[in-house]
Amino acid sequence: MEATLAKEAKQNIKGGAFLIESSDAASVYTPEQQNEEQKMFQQMAREFVQKEVHPHVIRIDKGDHDLVVDLLNKAGELGILGASLPEEYGGMGVNFNTDSYLSEEIGQSNSFGVAVAAHTGIGTLPILYYGTEEQKQKYLPGLATGQLKAAYCLTEPGSGSDALAAKTKATLSEDGSHYVIEGQKMWITNSGFADIFIVFAQVDGDKFTGFIVPAESENISLGAEEDKLGIKGSSTRQVFFQGVKVPAENLLGEIGKGHKIAFNVLNIGRYKLCAMVTGGSKAVTTNAIKYANEREQFKTAIANFGAIQHKLANMGIRTWISESATYRTSGLINDRIEDLKETGMSGWEAKLVAAEDYAVECAILKVLGSEVLDYCVDENVQVHGGNGFSEEYPAARAFRDARINRIFEGTNEINRLLAVGMLLRKAMKNELDLFTPAKAIQKELTSVPSFGQNGTIGFLASEMKAVETAKKAILLVAGAAAQKFMKDIDKEQEIMMFAADMLIEVFAAESGILRAQRIAADQGEEAAALYADIAKVYLNETLENVHSNGKEAVMAFAEGDEMKFMLMGLKRFTKAEPFNTVAARRRIAKKLVDNNEYCL
Numbered sequence: 292m293e294a295t296l297a298k299e300a301k302q303n304i305k306g307g308a309f310l311i312e313s314s315d316a317a318s319v320y321t322p323e324q325q326n327e328e329q330k331m332f333q334q335m336a337r338e339f340v341q342k343e344v345h346p347h348v349i350r351i352d353k354g355d356h357d358l359v360v361d362l363l364n365k366a367g368e369l370g371i372l373g374a375s376l377p378e379e380y381g382g383m384g385v386n387f388n389t390d391s392y393l394s395e396e397i398g399q400s401n402s403f404g405v406a407v408a409a410h411t412g413i414g415t416l417p418i419l420y421y422g423t424e425e426q427k428q429k430y431l432p433g434l435a436t437g438q439l440k441a442a443y444c445l446t447e448p449g450s451g452s453d454a455l456a457a458k459t460k461a462t463l464s465e466d467g468s469h470y471v472i473e474g475q476k477m478w479i480t481n482s483g484f485a486d487i488f489i490v491f492a493q494v495d496g497d498k499f500t501g502f503i504v505p506a507e508s509e510n511i512s513l514g515a516e517e518d519k520l521g522i523k524g525s526s527t528r529q530v531f532f533q534g535v536k537v538p539a540e541n542l543l544g545e546i547g548k549g550h551k552i553a554f555n556v557l558n559i560g561r562y563k564l565c566a567m568v569t570g571g572s573k574a575v576t577t578n579a580i581k582y583a584n585e586r587e588q589f590k591t592a593i594a595n596f597g598a599i600q601h602k603l604a605n606m607g608i609r610t611w612i613s614e615s616a617t618y619r620t621s622g623l624i625n626d627r628i629e630d631l632k633e634t635g636m637s638g639w640e641a642k643l644v645a646a647e648d649y650a651v652e653c654a655i656l657k658v659l660g661s662e663v664l665d666y667c668v669d670e671n672v673q674v675h676g677g678n679g680f681s682e683e684y685p686a687a688r689a690f691r692d693a694r695i696n697r698i699f700e701g702t703n704e705i706n707r708l709l710a711v712g713m714l715l716r717k718a719m720k721n722e723l724d725l726f727t728p729a730k731a732i733q734k735e736l737t738s739v740p741s742f743g744q745n746g747t748i749g750f751l752a753s754e755m756k757a758v759e760t761a762k763k764a765i766l767l768v769a770g771a772a773a774q775k776f777m778k779d780i781d782k783e784q785e786i787m788m789f790a791a792d793m794l795i796e797v798f799a800a801e802s803g804i805l806r807a808q809r810i811a812a813d814q815g816e817e818a819a820a821l822y823a824d825i826a827k828v829y830l831n832e833t834l835e836n837v838h839s840n841g842k843e844a845v846m847a848f849a850e851g852d853e854m855k856f857m858l859m860g861l862k863r864f865t866k867a868e869p870f871n872t873v874a875a876r877r878r879i880a881k882k883l884v885d886n887n888e889y890c891l
């Protein structure tokens with residue numbers, strides 16, 4: 292690897308191709324490359340959250356939605372709500388990477404962050420991506436400033452994950468001037484104060500279609516606020532449409548193409564959720580570190596105990612890895628947007644296409660980020676002992692608030708199935724050649740294994756080689772399962788889940804190694820030493836997990852000699868070099884404890 296890396300090098304690896312291609316640290320985007328403008332932007336968002344939101348978290352958590360509305364207005368004035376919207380519609384037109392830093396900060400504001408995300412994401416983007424020019428001019432400037440607040444009505448009592456099975460109907464009037472909407476939506480974020488609803492309904496019985504529905508329309512009524520486990524400051528109600536007349540010009544996109552709106556908006560939503568929860572994981576890790584430094588037992592701070600250091604280090608490691616995967620993907624999408632813009636595509640159109648290209652990575656990130664946050668909030672409660680179980684401390688609220696992230700924007704089961712399903716579909720459509728390497732791997736298994744990590748000179752080179760080899764384990768298992776079940780692979784959900792976990796772990800581990808390599812190249816190997824520790828500890832777990840998930844999958848569909856052959860292959864492809872993870876975690880914990888905050 293070269294000592295210095297070309298900063299402007301672009302990553303041109305296609306969506307999902309990380310599984311079969313090597314990525315180059317020289318082109319990976321990492322938070323260390325943040326520019327001055329992005330720093331200022333992030334700082335502005337941080338100050339807003341710290342000064343305006345944090346002092347009121349208890350009021351917000353008690354369901355003071357008037358305060359949430361005031362804060363949304365303030366966020367709008369600062370440009371936070373319209374940051375990523377094009378300037379011609381009143382936004383700031385910041386690029387994808389800059390927006391990621393903003394999401395990270397907003398992700399540290401508990402319930403309020405959910406209100407912002409629903410408004411700026413699922414509430415606003417359908418109009419930006421699928422609205423007519425007239426609709427964009429009419430609604431986007433108000434949504435950018437917060438003068439208008441938006442909510443997104445997809446879910447119904449009978450249709451959640453199976454969103455297209457919605458029963459809400461929209462019937463065109465005889466004179467063609469308006470639609471009449473009848474139906475019931477459930478779990479609608481921001482519904483208590485929204486000015487507009489993005490509503491999905493079936494036209495002519497089965498043409499799933501989007502509409503922009505002003506909240507002031509007659510015959511809309513709201514259910515009571517849901518009594519939720521967490522994010523209590525976020526307004527969540529049922530919305531009833533009982534003969535609601537909507538002007539025909541409020542149709543969003545094309546009749547029968549509502550699924551495109553619903554699903555494409557979710558790609559970006561999943562990416563952003565990961566950026567937000569990564570911010571949340573940092574905040575929670577800081578909370579745990581501070582408590583561990585303050586709390587004394589047996590005449591010493593509990594931060595001095597190895598068991599606590601182990602937890603703090605793991606929180607830091609997983610958060611840093613999740614951050615690495617987030618910004619790696621941010622850079623990929625950002626680069627793709629720029630490439631598409633050069634072909635003459637508008638910025639917003641390019642963003643939509645780019646997010647769709649990296650839909651596999653977006654699904655991976657959604658699962659990774661939300662499960663890292665859940666790990667962190669759980670360990671934070673544990674570090675707090677009894678106080679973690681008390682609402683007097685923020686650990687309990689963070690624990691409750693985090694849980695929703697595994698449920699919305701597609702549950703983590705759905706996202707796991709999607710990640711693997713999309714990859715296999717790309718392979719079947721010959722968009723991604725997974726089957727040739729999968730067959731080559733089967734052949735490789737019949738050859739004599741080479742011992743040691745050949746050709747592995749350089750910073751974390753043998754670790755990178757181990758990741759590349761672990762990818763073979765995924766291809767081995769997924770390739771054999773796809774061969775066996777063909778199109779019915781979708782019905783073998785447990786195998787899909789095991790494959791998804793292997794995929795997620797490998798993407799995450801590789802992202803960490805690439806980032807540490809980039810730091811070493813830009814700042815020197817000494818500066819990157821602790822990041823190498825992080826990457827190695829995570830890799831060690833990844834190899835174990837890839838092996839155990841692969842083993843369970845293989846044992847479910849292979850028998851006899853074929854099974855033995857594949858299990859032998861899995862073992863060979865997930866071999867870890869001995870590494871003292873306890874000592875590494877202690878070094879990581881020391882850095883966190885000495886700084887009294889997340890500082891990686």
Ligand SMILES: Cc1cc2nc3c(=O)[nH]c(=O)nc-3n(C[C@H](O)[C@H](O)[C@H](O)COP(=O)(O)OP(=O)(O)OC[C@H]3O[C@@H](n4cnc5c(N)ncnc54)[C@H](O)[C@@H]3O)c2cc1C
Pocket residue numbers: 409442443444445446450451452453477478479480481519522527695698699700701702703704705784
């Ligand atoms: C606080 C909150 C805010 C929300 N905000 C909004 C909003 O603003 N707008 C909106 O439209 N919706 C919103 N939702 C709804 C949310 O998107 C859904 O709850 C989610 O999609 C899951 O749907 P469901 O609750 O019906 O669960 P179900 O779909 O019934 O799922 C139940 C379980 O079965 C699993 N499952 C379902 N299908 C499959 C399958 N094919 N294979 C394997 N497992 C499966 C799920 O993973 C889950 O574990 C919100 C929900 C909550 C709780």
